[in-house]
Amino acid sequence: xxxxxxxxxxxxxxxxxxxxxxxxxxxxxxxxxxxxxxxxxxxxxxxxxxxxxxxxxxxxxxxxxxxxxxxxxxxxxxxxxxxxxxxxxxxxxxxxxxxxxxxxxxxxxxxxxxxxxxxxxxxxxxxxxxxxxxxxxxx
Amino acid sequence: xxxxxxxxxxxxxxxxxxxxxxxxxxxxxxxxxxxxxxxxxxxxxxxxxxxxxxxxxxxxxxxxxxxxxxxxxxxxxxxxxxxxxxxxxxxxxxxxxxxxxxxxxxxxxxxxxxxxxxxxxxxxxxxxxxxxxxxxxxxxxxxxxxxxxxxxxxxxxxxxxxxxxxxxxxxxxxxxxxxxxxxxxxxxxxxxxxxxxxxxxxxxxxxxxxxxxxxxxxxxxxxxxxx
Numbered sequence: 001x002x003x004x005x006x007x008x009x010x011x012x013x014x015x016x017x018x019x020x021x022x023x024x025x026x027x028x029x030x031x032x033x034x035x036x037x038x039x040x041x042x043x044x045x046x047x048x049x050x051x052x053x054x055x056x057x058x059x060x061x062x063x064x065x066x067x068x069x070x071x072x073x074x075x076x077x078x079x080x081x082x083x084x085x086x087x088x089x090x091x092x093x094x095x096x097x098x099x100x101x102x103x104x105x106x107x108x109x110x111x112x113x114x115x116x117x118x119x120x121x122x123x124x125x126x127x128x129x130x131x132x133x134x135x136x137x138x139x
Numbered sequence: 140x141x142x143x144x145x146x147x148x149x150x151x152x153x154x155x156x157x158x159x160x161x162x163x164x165x166x167x168x169x170x171x172x173x174x175x176x177x178x179x180x181x182x183x184x185x186x187x188x189x190x191x192x193x194x195x196x197x198x199x200x201x202x203x204x205x206x207x208x209x210x211x212x213x214x215x216x217x218x219x220x221x222x223x224x225x226x227x228x229x230x231x232x233x234x235x236x237x238x239x240x241x242x243x244x245x246x247x248x249x250x251x252x253x254x255x256x257x258x259x260x261x262x263x264x265x266x267x268x269x270x271x272x273x274x275x276x277x278x279x280x281x282x283x284x285x286x287x288x289x290x291x292x293x294x295x296x297x298x299x300x301x302x303x304x305x306x307x308x309x310x311x312x313x314x315x316x317x318x319x320x321x322x323x324x325x326x327x328x329x330x331x332x333x334x335x336x337x338x339x340x341x342x343x344x345x346x347x348x349x350x351x352x353x354x355x356x357x358x359x360x361x362x363x364x365x366x
Contacts, residue, residue, distance in 0.1 A: 007343045021222035032264070036223065061322055064263060091341065101222035109262045133224060135267060137198075137246035137281070 002045035004094045005072050012088055013074050022101035028135040030066045031108030033115040039128040042095035043104065045071040050125040051105060058118045063110035068103050069096040098128060147203045147210065148191065150184040161229075170227055174206070174213060176234035182206070192227060198280045200243070202232070214241060214275060235275045242309055244268040245279055247300075247316065251287035255319045260291040266316045269297065270309040277305045286317060294318040 018040050028034035048067060055065045071094035078089040098104060105122050107115045116132055123130040153164070153171065161171045170188045175181040184206060194202065195218065202213045217231040235241060246268050253262055269282060284300055298312035 004340070005342045007345055009345050011341075011344050011347075023222065026222055027220075027224055038223075061259065062261060064261060064322070101224075108264055136220075136224060137268070 002049050002094070003067075003071050004045060005070075008072075008074070011074065012076055012091060015075075016073075016097075018097055018099060020099065022099045025068060025103060026101040028103060028106055028133060029068075031064065031106035032110075032135050033107045033112065033119060034068075034103040034133045034135075035105040035119045035122055035126075035130050036133050037098045037102045037104055037126070037128045037130055038100055040099050041128045042073070042075070043069060043071070043098050043127060045094045045096075047125055047127060048096065048104075051122040054121040054125055055105065055107065055118050058121050059107075059110065059114070063114070063118075064108050066106040066108070068106060069098060071096045073097060103133070104130070146190070146194065146199075147205050148186060148194065150186050150204050150206045152207055153183050153185045156183065165226075165228065170230060172230045172232055174204075174211075174232045174234065179234065186230070188227065191230065195227065200278055201235075201275055204232070212237065212275070214243075237276055238274060240272055240274055241278070242270060242272050243278055244270055246281045248281045248283050249317060250283050250285050253286050253289035253319045255289055255291040255293070258291055259321050260289075260319045261322050262286060262289070263318050263320065264316075265318065266297070266310070266314060269300065269316075271302065271306045272309050273306040277303070279303050279306060284316070286319070289317075289319040292320055 022037075026036070048069065048071060052065060052067060059065070073095050074091045075093050075095055076089040077092040078084075104126065105119065107118060110118075112134075119130075119132050150172070153160075164171050164185055165188070168188050169185040170191055172184050172186050173181055174184060184204075186204075195215075200215050202215065204211050204213050212235055213232040214235045215230065216233040218227055219229040220226065221228050247266065249262070249264065253260060256262075271279075271282075273279075282300060282302065284295065286295070289295070295316045295318075296312065297308060297310045297314040297316055300308075300316065302308060
């Protein structure tokens with residue numbers, strides 16, 4: 001089942017604007033390898049789910065997949081052949097706002113070669129250009 | 140190439156502060172840095188980006204820095220990266236004596252495949268770095284942890300890790316480092332079930348007004364009267 005919030009304060013949200021780069025959530029925190037976005041976009045709950053399925057099918061129960069983004073923004077859409085007006089339409093999908101630098105998926109507990117191939121499959125399901133990054137050990 | 144053994148990093152004192160000046164420094168291939176510690180005044184300096192990045196890649200922490208002709212021993216305290224994690228944009232360096240004890244984070248390297256992997260076990264890393272206390276010259280580059288003997292439902296805690304001589308553990312001894320367990324299998328819904336589930340599911344709205352008892356009837360009655 002696609003991800004969506006359990007409780008929200010308001011059912012419908014304004015579209016908003018995305019600006020700048022990711023200032024947080026931009027490093028690998030849980031696993032050993034991460035999939036980082038290089039573009040700005042909305043990533044829908046279905047795309048996240050498609051990425052998760054692609055990774056888990058490839059890994060065959062080995063390793064662990066972490067999903068770092070959550071679709072908490074509702075997007076509405078008017079039905080086809082409907083006249084304008086009559087208020088805001090019903091919620092059609094839920095999306096996560098992704099900015100350049102955001103780490104969307106992480107994988108741990110497997111080797112680098114397998115992680116690279118698994119992440120390539122996940123990247124194909126994403127609406128943004130991505131790159132594979134590894135955990136940084138400094139400090 | 141920078142040799143790992145003998146490297147003296149050259150730094151220049153910078154008088155100019157602010158993000159525009161720092162951006163100009165970065166454009167010229169330098170990294171803005173700050174030096175502090177030992178109850179002396181903080182000193183703003185500029186480092187060569189290429190040389191400093193090489194040092195970081197070699198895993199070195201203790202630096203010999205020549206600041207305007209005067210040599211100092213400095214320890215890398217913090218490194219800031221850009222939004223993609225590619226370029227270093229700023230660093231903090233702290234003054235140290237060679238006999239001084241310091242607290243640092245050292246990365247853990249897990250070696251080998253666990254025995255439980257044959258039975259479907261998966262390693263779950265809970266801690267990637269260990270905080271240790273040691274003299275500046277004895278800081279290990281990494282601490283190796285062998286996971287070969289781990290069976291399913293076995294764990295390694297911070298107290299179980301063998302540390303090099305002269306290195307003391309600061310992280311709590313009860314902290315879980317790595318565990319081996321069988322992953323939970325989440326059954327994916329069959330196509331027919333999935334369609335049924337995707338229907339009218341919507342989140343609970345916190346601010347939504349809930350109709351009180353008898354409110355609907357009371358609200359409907361005046362409309363009828365208008366007609």
